[in-house]
Each structure stands twice: as structure tokens, then as C-alpha cells.
Amino acid sequence: MQAKIILKDIPAGKFHSAVLTTYSIDLYFFEQQVLPLLGSKGVHYVSVLADGGMLSKQLSGYSGLSERRRRNYALHGMQSNGAFHPKIIFLAGDRSLLLLIGSGNLTSAGHGKNLETWNAVYVDAPTDLRLGLLKEAWSFIQHLHQDLGKSALHKINTIAENCDLLRNTNKSESQQKYANGGNGALISFLGSQGIQSMFEQLKDAVGEQSVNQIHLMCPYYDVNGAFLHQLEETFRPNKINVILQEEFGMIPYKMKPLPNVRFYTWTGSQKRDFKQSFFHTKHIIFEGSQTNLMYTGSANASMAAFGGPGFREINTEAGLIYEKSNFDFFSHLEIELRNDIQLVDLSIPALAEPITGEAILVYIKTAEKQRNEVHFSFFSKQALTNVEVVLYGFGGKA
Numbered sequence: 600m601q602a603k604i605i606l607k608d609i610p611a612g613k614f615h616s617a618v619l620t621t622y623s624i625d626l627y628f629f630e631q632q633v634l635p636l637l638g639s640k641g642v643h644y645v646s647v648l649a650d651g652g653m654l655s656k657q658l659s660g661y662s663g664l665s666e667r668r669r670r671n672y673a674l675h676g677m678q679s680n681g682a683f684h685p686k687i688i689f690l691a692g693d694r695s696l697l698l699l700i701g702s703g704n705l706t707s708a709g710h711g712k713n714l715e716t717w718n719a720v721y722v723d724a725p726t727d728l729r730l731g732l733l734k735e736a737w738s739f740i741q742h743l744h745q746d747l748g749k750s751a752l753h754k755i756n757t758i759a760e761n762c763d764l765l766r767n768t769n770k771s772e773s774q775q776k777y778a779n780g781g782n783g784a785l786i787s788f789l790g791s792q793g794i795q796s797m798f799e800q801l802k803d804a805v806g807e808q809s810v811n812q813i814h815l816m817c818p819y820y821d822v823n824g825a826f827l828h829q830l831e832e833t834f835r836p837n838k839i840n841v842i843l844q845e846e847f848g849m850i851p852y853k854m855k856p857l858p859n860v861r862f863y864t865w866t867g868s869q870k871r872d873f874k875q876s877f878f879h880t881k882h883i884i885f886e887g888s889q890t891n892l893m894y895t896g897s898a899n900a901s902m903a904a905f906g907g908p909g910f911r912e913i914n915t916e917a918g919l920i921y922e923k924s925n926f927d928f929f930s931h932l933e934i935e936l937r938n939d940i941q942l943v944d945l946s947i948p949a950l951a952e953p954i955t956g957e958a959i960l961v962y963i964k965t966a967e968k969q970r971n972e973v974h975f976s977f978f979s980k981q982a983l984t985n986v987e988v989v990l991y992g993f994g995g996k997a
Contacts, residue, residue: 605699605717606633606688606710609640613723614690614697616644616758618740620677620917621705622684622897623653628707634670642690646754647705648743650683651676651978673754675747676963678978681913684904685790686897689740691762695723696733700919702881702897713879716895718919720786722764728778730764735775735788737765739917742792748976776804776922785922789896791915796906797898802833804920805885805892810834814884814929816842816865818877819899824854826900829907831857834885840936841900842868844878845945848899852947861939870933881918884928893921893928961986 617637624647637645649657654676677683686709688699701717703709722730737759744755759765779786789800813836820826820843831839837859843850844865865878883894896918898904906912921928961979975988 604711605701605703605719606636608719609637609642609690609697611640613695614640614642614692615761616646616691617642618646618648618687618689618755618758619705620648620683620685620687620740620743621709622650622682622686623704623706623709624649624657625706626657628710629705632707633705633710634672638670644754644758645670646673646675646751648675648677648683649705651678652682673751675751677743677915679913679915681903681915683915684897685739685915685917687736687740687917689736691758691765693761694763695721696730696762696764697721698733698736700736700896700917702879702895708877709879713877716880716882718895720919725764729786731775732777732786732788734765735790736917739788739790739792743915748974779921783924784926787920787922788917789894789920790917791912796908796911797916798829798905798907798912801883801894801905801920802908804922805834805887806889808887808889810836810885810887812836812838812840812884812886814840814842814886814934815882815900816878816932816934817881817899818844818848818879819901820849820851821901821903822849822851822853824851824857825902826905827851827854827860828857829902831859833908842934847877850942850945850947852942852945854942861936862942863936863939867937867940868934870935882928882932886929890922890924891926891928894918895921 629647634645654674686701686703688697690697690699698720699717700720701715703713703715703717709715720729720732722733724730741755744751776785776787778784787804789797789804791797795803813830813834815827815830820841827839827841830836839857839860841851841860841862842865843862881894881896881899883900885892896916898914898916898918902912904912904914904916961977961983963975963977973990977983977986
């Protein structure tokens with residue numbers, strides 16, 4: 600496993616458009632670092648979809664309007680029953696596609712300071728067997744644009760019209776497995792869309808085989824260990840090994856004990872030293888009787904992220920599943936289990952204080968300039984009356 604700054608490895612001159620999804624966003628980092636880097640690669644249209652709540656927090660303290668931007672981009676706040684949480688960078692060119700999908704937010708932490716996992720799938724030929732996977736990811740992105748207004752839909756359709764691999768293609772069936780490099784290796788897309796929950800999709804991928812071990816590593820778990828109990832009840836593995844980081848994220852400190860669950864710290868499980876201080880990657884590895892699988896993506900080990908049998912997750916998530924017989928995904932990640940720990944020996948991270956007050960939360964879904972007018976669409980759980988919108992430009996109030 601190699602440590603890289605993934606954006607720097609994007610090939611130049613092959614892509615004209617990029618759509619990025621993220622939970623949190625650092626607008627200063629994005630405008631000063633990411634946009635110029637994408638521009639140097641030949642990417643001229645950039646659209647960002649970020650969690651609405653996190654974007655509102657960012658905008659409340661952002662002073663970027665004091666400086667004229669060198670490049671424009673589209674920015675959308677996304678609403679979800681839980682968190683809008685997928686981490687995708689989808690790049691399209693005239694004859695090529697690149698999907699980057701993983702665990703990193705669109706922040707300096709997500710692209711260098713945290714230990715993250717990014718997965719890259721590049722396709723430049725219609726005969727590439729993985730093209731169907733990228734079409735599934737593109738369908739996921741198109742679905743996210745359905746409520747973002749005519750302008751956003753027009754732009755997303757324009758990207759497809761200017762890419763040979765996306766133009767005039769039939770929609771791919773979801774949850775398919777695609778050959779990935781030969782030797783029986785398979786890859787599939789997992790996303791919060793359709794009827795099935797993320798957990799049901801994961802269960803279908805594992806199939807009817809017996810599961811010997813499940814390895815989990817991520818920073819956030821249900822405090823009561825509900826997702827871990829669901830894994831145990833569904834797959835009945837001999838062992839469930841859980842890797843977590845003390846004083847970062849959330850540990851399942853209220854979990855009822857399970858005899859086959861063991862806990863390990865991230866710092867005590869590394870085969871080599873990583874320069875990153877915070878462990879933000881998300882993986883679930885299944886060692887089965889017939890094949891091994893690894894989920895990698897944005898979803899933490901929680902009910903909010905995966906849902907369960909017969910009920911959907913409340914978050915919006917995305918990831919990939921790798922599958923290969925007799926392949927040791929655990930060693931590939933340079934992880935080695937040593938001494939297990941007791942949860943009671945760990946300090947419990949502080950919980951965020953709930954937001955109180957009488958203010959009504961209002962989210963701007965779309966803001967589109969049409970000639971001399973700006974058209975808005977809003978989302979609020981409460982009725983709005985006497986709404987006043989103030990626009991600011993580079994010179995101050997418009």
C-alpha cells in the first residue's frame with residue numbers, strides 16, 4: 600500500500616470536467632489548492648456536492664468573497680436524513696473516465712494530514728470490463744442531481760454528451776460485479792440508492808458462503824455496537840476483529856460484550872509507521888470459505904451508514920467492494936493484529952453539544968443566475984414568511 604497525494608496523480612490533458620462529493624469542505628483549501636491543481640490538469644468545469652449542514656458552517660466563517668476567484672465552480676449543499684457522506688471524485692474527458700472513491704473529505708486533512716484510503720478506476724476504452732462500474736457510479740451522481748435545479752441537471756447532462764464513454768449508453772444494472780485485472784478478481788460499486796440498504800447490498804456480495812473472520816477498521820462506531828451485533832447475527836463468524844483509534848472518532852463503549860469480538864488500537868496494529876496522526880480510513884474485510892471480500896469507502900461501522908435487513912441507512916454513502924479468492928486484503932493494508940485491548944481501558948471521546956435556540960434552519964438548495972435575476976429554491980422543515988435574501992459581491996452588498 601503506497602502513500603500518495605491522490606490529486607497530484609491525476610493525468611493531465613485527459614479530462615475536461617470533475618464532480619466531487621464530500622461531507623465536509625474547506626473552501627480555502629479547495630480554492631487555493633484543489634482548483635488550481637485541477638486546472639493545471641486541463642479540468643475546466645468543476646462541481647462540488649457537500650453536506651448541507653457542514654457547508655453552512657463553512658460559509659458562516661468564510662471570507663473568500665474578499666478575493667476575486669481565478670476560476671469559478673458550482674457548489675451545492677446536499678440534504679440527507681442523516682449525513683451526506685460519500686467521498687467521490689469523478690473525472691470525465693472526451694474519451695476517458697477516472698473514478699476516485701474513498702474516505703477523504705475535501706479538506707487538507709482529507710488530502711494529506713489524515714490517513715485515508717483512495718481507490719482509482721481508470722477507463723479509456725468501451726471494451727474495458729470496468730466501464731459498467733463507472734456507469735453505476737455516474738448513475739449515482741446523476742441521481743444526486745435530481746433536486747438541484749435545471750442548471751445543475753443541464754451541466755451534468757452536458758458532461759455526458761461530451762464524453763464518448765458516457766454518451767448514448769444504456770443505464771447499467773446496479774450491484775453488478777466486474778472483472779478487475781484478471782485472476783478472478785472482481786470489483787463492484789456500493790451506494791445509497793435504490794431499494795436495498797447498504798447492508799443488504801453488502802450481504803448479497805458476500806453470498807451464502809460461511810465467513811471465518813471479519814475485520815473492521817474505521818474511526819466511528821455505534822456507541823452501543825449495534826452494527827457489530829448485526830454483523831455477528833447475520834454472518835456468524837468465528838472472529839470479529841475491530842481496529843479503532845483512541846481519542847479520535849467514537850468507540851462502542853456501551854456495547855454488550857460478544858465472545859468472538861476483539862478490539863485493537865490503530866497505533867498497535869501498524870506494520871510500519873505512517874506520518875499521518877489520525878486514522879480516518881474505512882474498511883470491512885470478510886474472509887470466507889470460498890472467497891475474500893473488502894469494502895472500502897465512506898461508510899463507518901454504524902447503522903446510520905449501512906442500515907440493515909429491511910430498512911435503509913439514513914446517511915448517503917458510497918464505496919467499492921473488492922473480491923478475490925485466497926487474497927489477503929488484511930496484509931495488503933499493512934495491518935497486523937498484536938495485543939487486543941479492553942474498551943474500559945480507553946478514554947471516551949467527548950460528544951458534541953446539541954444545537955439549541957429558536958432559529959429556523961433554512962437550506963438554499965439552488966441559486967442560479969438567469970440574466971439579471973437570481974433564482975433561489977429553499978428547503979426548510981418549518982413554514983417561512985417574510986423571507987429576505989441579501990446578496991454579496993466582491994465589492995460588498997449587492
